Amino acid sequence: MNRLWNRFFLVFAALLLCSSYAHAQSPTGYKLSAINFTGLHRYSSEQAVDASGLHVGESITIGDLKTAADRLSRAGAFDSVSFQYSSQGNSLTAQFGVTETKDVLPCIFDNFIWFTNTELDHAVRQRATFYTGESPVRGESVEQIRSALQDLLHANGISGDVGEIPYGQSGKVTGLLFHIDGISIPIKNITFSGEAAVSGKQLSDASAGLRDQDFSVTNVASYASAALLPLYYQRGYLKSQFGRANVSLIDAYSKGPVTNVSITLLVVEGSQYFWNEASWSGNQVLSSDELAKLLDMNKQDVANQEKINSGFAKARTAYRSRGYINVGIAPTRNLDDATKLASYAVEITEGSQFHMGQVYFDGLPGSAAGALLKKWKLKSGDIYNASYPADFLKNIASNDLVQAGVKFQRIETKEEPDPNTLIVNLHIQFK
Numbered sequence: 001m002n003r004l005w006n007r008f009f010l011v012f013a014a015l016l017l018c019s020s021y022a023h024a025q026s027p028t029g030y031k032l033s034a035i036n037f038t039g040l041h042r043y044s045s046e047q048a049v050d051a052s053g054l055h056v057g058e059s060i061t062i063g064d065l066k067t068a069a070d071r072l073s074r075a076g077a078f079d080s081v082s083f084q085y086s087s088q089g090n091s092l093t094a095q096f097g098v099t100e101t102k103d104v105l106p107c108i109f110d111n112f113i114w115f116t117n118t119e120l121d122h123a124v125r126q127r128a129t130f131y132t133g134e135s136p137v138r139g140e141s142v143e144q145i146r147s148a149l150q151d152l153l154h155a156n157g158i159s160g161d162v163g164e165i166p167y168g169q170s171g172k173v174t175g176l177l178f179h180i181d182g183i184s185i186p187i188k189n190i191t192f193s194g195e196a197a198v199s200g201k202q203l204s205d206a207s208a209g210l211r212d213q214d215f216s217v218t219n220v221a222s223y224a225s226a227a228l229l230p231l232y233y234q235r236g237y238l239k240s241q242f243g244r245a246n247v248s249l250i251d252a253y254s255k256g257p258v259t260n261v262s263i264t265l266l267v268v269e270g271s272q273y274f275w276n277e278a279s280w281s282g283n284q285v286l287s288s289d290e291l292a293k294l295l296d297m298n299k300q301d302v303a304n305q306e307k308i309n310s311g312f313a314k315a316r317t318a319y320r321s322r323g324y325i326n327v328g329i330a331p332t333r334n335l336d337d338a339t340k341l342a343s344y345a346v347e348i349t350e351g352s353q354f355h356m357g358q359v360y361f362d363g364l365p366g367s368a369a370g371a372l373l374k375k376w377k378l379k380s381g382d383i384y385n386a387s388y389p390a391d392f393l394k395n396i397a398s399n400d401l402v403q404a405g406v407k408f409q410r411i412e413t414k415e416e417p418d419p420n421t422l423i424v425n426l427h428i429q430f431k
Contacts, residue, residue: 029059029060029061030059030060030061030087030090030091030092031057031058031059031090031091031092032054032055032056032057032058032059032060032092032094033056033057033091033092033093034056034093034094035049035052035054035056035093035094035096036093036094036095036096037049037095037096037097037098038095038096038097038098039078039097039098039099039100040098040100041100042100042104042132043077043100043130043132047129047130048072048096048098050129051071051072051075051077051129051130052068052069052071052072052096053067053068053071054068054094060092062085065083065085065094066083068083068094068096069081069082069083069096072096072098073139074139074140075129075130075136075139075140075141076101076130076136076137076138076139076140076141076142077100077101077130077136077139077141078098078099078100078101079099079100079101080097080098080099081096081097081098082096082097082098083095083096083097084097101136101138103136103137103138104134104135104136104137105134105135105137105166105173105174105175105176106133106134106174106175106176107124107131107133107134107135107145107175107176107178108167108175108176108177108178108217108218109149109178109217110177110178110179110180110216110217110218111179111180111183111185111214111215111216111217112149112178112180113185113215113247113249113259113261114156114158114249114255115152120149120152121133123148123149123151123152124145124148124149126148127144127145127147127148127151128141128144128145128148129141129144131144131145135176137176142164142176145164145176145178146162146163146164146178149162149178150162153180156255157255158180158255158256159182159183159255159256159257160180160181160182160183160256160257161180161181161182162178162179162180162181163178163179163180163181164176164177164178164179165177165179167218169222177218179216182257183256183257183258183259184214184256184257184258184259185214185215185216185258185259185260185261186212186213186214186215186258186260186261187210187211187212187213187214187215187220187261187262187263188211188212188250188260188261188262189250189262189263190204190207190210190211190262190263190264190265191262191263191264191265192204192264192265192266192267193264193265193266193267194266194267194268194269195267195269196269197232197235197237197240197269197272198231198232198235198267198269202231203228203231203265203267206227206228206231207223207227207228207265209223209227210223210263215245215247215261215263217244217245220245220263220265221242221244221245224242224245224265225242228242228265228267229241229242230305230306232267232269233304233305233306234304234305234306234307235272235302235304236272236273236274236302236303236304236305236342237269237270237271237272237273238270238273238303238305238333238335238342239270239271239335240267240268240269240270241267241268241270242265242266242267242268243265243266243267243268245263245264245265246263246264246265246266247261247262247263248261248262248263248264249261250262271337271340272302272340273302273303273335273340273341273342274300274301274302274303274340274341274342275297275298275299275300275301275302275303275308275341275342276299276336276339276341276342276343277299277343277344278291278292278295278297278331278343278344278345278346279343279344279345279346280292280346280348281345281346281347281348282347282348282349282350283348283350284350285319285322285324285350286315286318286319290318291315291346294311294314294315294318295308295311295312295314295315296311297311303342308344312329312331312346315329315348316329317386317387319348319350320385320386320387321385321386321387321388322353322383322385323353323354323355323383323384323385323386324350324351324352324353324354325351325354325384325386325415325417325424326351326352326417327348327349327350327351328347328348328349328351329346329347329348330346330347330348330349331344331345331346331347332344332345332346332347352419352422353383353384353422354383354384354417354422354423354424355381355382355383355384355422355423355424356378356379356380356381356382356383356384356385356423356424357380357416357418357421357423357424357425357426358380358425358426359373359376359378359389359425359426359428360425360426360427360428361373361428361430362427362428362429362430363408363429363430363431364401364406364430365406368400368401368404368406371400371404372396372397372400372401375392375396375397375400376392377392378392384424386415389413389426389428390413393411393413393428397411401430406430408430408431409431410431411428411429411430411431412428412429412431413426413427413428413429414426414427414428414429
């Protein structure tokens with residue numbers, strides 16, 4: 001009897017499941033009673049609901065849920081989107097499961113000189129649902145940001161077209177750069193604020209290359225880092241930094257296509273640091289005393305970063321002249337704010353020692369190449385000296401070729417090390 005009852009129960013349950021499935025596939029509309037999300041961390045449920053296009057209380061079909069999932073996928077904020085639902089009578093609850101993308105980058109507004117950052121941020125948030133100061137790099141979000149900025153220009157009668165490019169340094173993309181193209185914003189005046197360790201005149205002279213250049217937040221920042229901060233680093237102000245440039249219109253009513261501007265650069269100088277020591281590890285070929293002599297820094301010297309970097313470069317040259325062409329020198333700086341002393345822990349990876357293979361002088365007449373080979377002193381099998389080729393070209397080859405009437409515009413030297421044989425072949429090309 002129990003077995004008969006169990007079989008009846010299973011059949012009844014299966015019929016209920018089939019009935020539920022048939023009801024779920026019904027084209028009849030439902031009233032959307034709730035929208036829930038799982039998997040949200042960076043974004044809020046309000047952002048996700050807004051991007052879905054769904055509204056609680058409206059009449060929907062199951063097809064509308066699929067459309068909403070597609071819309072969420074196109075935004076670029078999620079690597080995956082799924083949905084399910086439950087219904088009771090005519091009411092339906094939608095449940096979306098999402099996996100947020102990790103591919104987001106900060107947004108940089110480069111030359112929007114007519115607007116504050118707050119105004120730009122507000123305008124973009126109104127149009128780009130998943131903009132948070134950062135944006136997904138794929139999908140529709142980037143175009144939503146660009147369109148919002150373009151419309152802001154048009155609404156204020158400002159010419160130019162908004163474009164977007166990846167931004168970064170040393171080959172690493174660190175942001176999305178939004179830039180107005182088709183306008184000119186020459187920098188006519190440059191002033192500084194917060195300077196004391198370096199005079200205003202010194203900063204003004206060093207910033208001469210910026211004058212009459214088109215204003216760009218990123219270009220000004222790069223210039224300050226390359227040309228202005230070294231003035232502080234040479235003086236031991238190793239934590240100095242320049243803030244974002246403040247820009248003002250010389251003609252407050254100008255809307256392009258040419259708008260002259262003045263900029264003010266704020267410097268935070270920080271403390272001056274003095275030399276303490278360098279501790280070396282991993283070195284066997286050169287002793288710590290030999291490396292210290294190359295560094296040439298003494299206790300309580302001003303921690304001149306330019307001189308310190310030059311010392312590390314000399315250490316690298318010393319290794320390469322002994323055949324250790326793949327040497328790695330990795331200094332880690334420690335600044336003690338209490339004592340105002342700078343110390344460096346320097347890890348050295350010496351690598352293998354290489355020997356000389358063959359040298360080839362390309363782009364020269366045979367007689368000229370042969371003459372240079374006779375004077376080349378670094379023979380096959382010798383310990384490779386990476387400094388020798390440059391010295392040879394400067395002190396011997398250039399003069400001999402000029403006297404022989406051989407013309408060339410530049411010289412390119414290419415090392416071809418073989419990690420298996422530890423041999424370096426050289427191709428020296430005259431162009």
